[in-house]
Amino acid sequence: MDYEKIEKAARNRKRALNTVIYILLAVWALVVLFPFYWMILTSLKSYAAYNSEWVPQLITFSPTLQNYVDAFTAVPLGGYFVNTLIFTLATTAIMLVVTVLAAFAFSRLEFKGKNLVFTLFLSLMMIPSELVVITNYVTITDLDMRNTFLGLILPSVASVFYIYLLKENFSQIPDELYYAAKVDGTSDLRYLLKVMLPICKPTVITVTVLKVIECWNSYVWPRLVTDDQAYFLVSNGIQEIRENGFGRENIPAMMAAVVVISVPLIVLFLIFRKKIMAGVSRGGMKG
């Protein structure tokens, strides 16, 4: 019968389609991963070897860590790193306190005009940062806070989206729990810290990690308010290194710096992969 033939043809067609799909996916994976491979590879090549390659080599047989030593000694990469760490931790910590308190008020407490205020808050999400950065720059300059951590941190704290995300999660906690706590004479703040936060830990972690990524990568605001290298963050640092550090031609050392800057976030991503992706897909637009 022809039946077998038809089935075989269908199977073959399916296999061919599958092969095409896997090839397509593999090609895109290559496009995504190649820059990472190239930066690690280049960072392991010695200065002399790199510059003698007229045709770039896809592999190196004499890897060296000298570039990493250079990255930390020839330019103040360690300083940029510490600055970014301070900036990221402080901003995220303050953001968490502000966000948790506001989300608690919106989800748990009753007050006049709550819905109106919440709508106003949400509408703030539509304000593009490009518009407000101008006045913030003037404000910080007037307050004499250029080249200070306060100047870097304060305007970076507020995030309406995270308040919204946390409020949604807080609202899912059943009221009964709150009333039970009230009967026991628990204060609101204690209830927030001892009951709500532990229950909503996953969302709190998501918000924290997203903010850390945002801080680590922030470039525009730090560039505006710092012109003293002692306060540069990694993004500005890498730009400074590109334009003035190492001498323009020392690409391997530059790539070592790039690797050092990229690794913390990639590690963070691999640990919190699911949470980050879930958080971003819930509306976390970049920028």
Add this chain to the structure above:
Amino acid sequence: MKNNNLKAWLYLLPAVLFLGFFLVYPLIDVLIYSFEEGYNYASQTYFGVGSYNFSYVLHDPYFLQALKNTFILVIITVPVSTALSMLISVALSSIQKLRNLFQTVYFLPYVTNTLAVGLVFMILFKQTPYSDGLVNTVLSWFGISAIDFISGPYWAKMLVLCIYTVWVVMPFKILILTGSLASVDEIYYNAAKVDGTSKWRIFRKITLPMISPTVFYLIITGFIGAFKAYSDAVALFGTDLNAAEMNTIVGYIYDMLYGTSGGYPSYASAAAIILFVIVLTITCINLLVSKKHVHY
């Protein structure tokens, strides 16, 4: 009740202070700045009120260059990245093996530092006296002579900027699209299979209508994001974007505020408001179009 009111506002106070001071007040202030003519930053004085700032910005060749660059970037990258992410997401949804691995890999560019990885793209494309660079080497296999993509002809620079921008925005789009594809109810596909519908027809008649709201969401956010392009360009061409002819509208705003031509918050404000109006107009057009084509 009154006591409760006070308490609630106390909890809200930090957020209100931060948002009010760094988000609401600046929004109003930027409008005022944009209409104050001849504002002098040092003495905090201005001559009068009017639309001179806007006319200055609109006649500034640097701004026109930035406007042109941004529009080209938007027109190329939004369709390309949307179509490409659609293709990859559909492919990704049709496999079982290795799916998680691919998804993780594809998301990687989202968490990396735009400035840092931009440097890698720069050295991949750059032609130096010592080497033509990797991309040029590959091109030479096809008989194409070496081009300096970083400081060479305009179209070459624009091409690299577009490629890098697409590379950067893909993770977000793939993530959202695969999520949306996964949420389409299996029932529809099974019904179509019973009827012997072809794959392409299933995609056009079932999948696409079901995910059309997500696609339009991506197009709208894609437009907004592309209009605000800036760090990608800095990563590739350095901070002096005007010299590289690669400035963007946002870049122009920051240059006006600070940098080589800096110290003019009025011009910066006017440019920012022009940008905002453009983005708003495009978003409204998008919404109107989507009303017609989104299926539910």
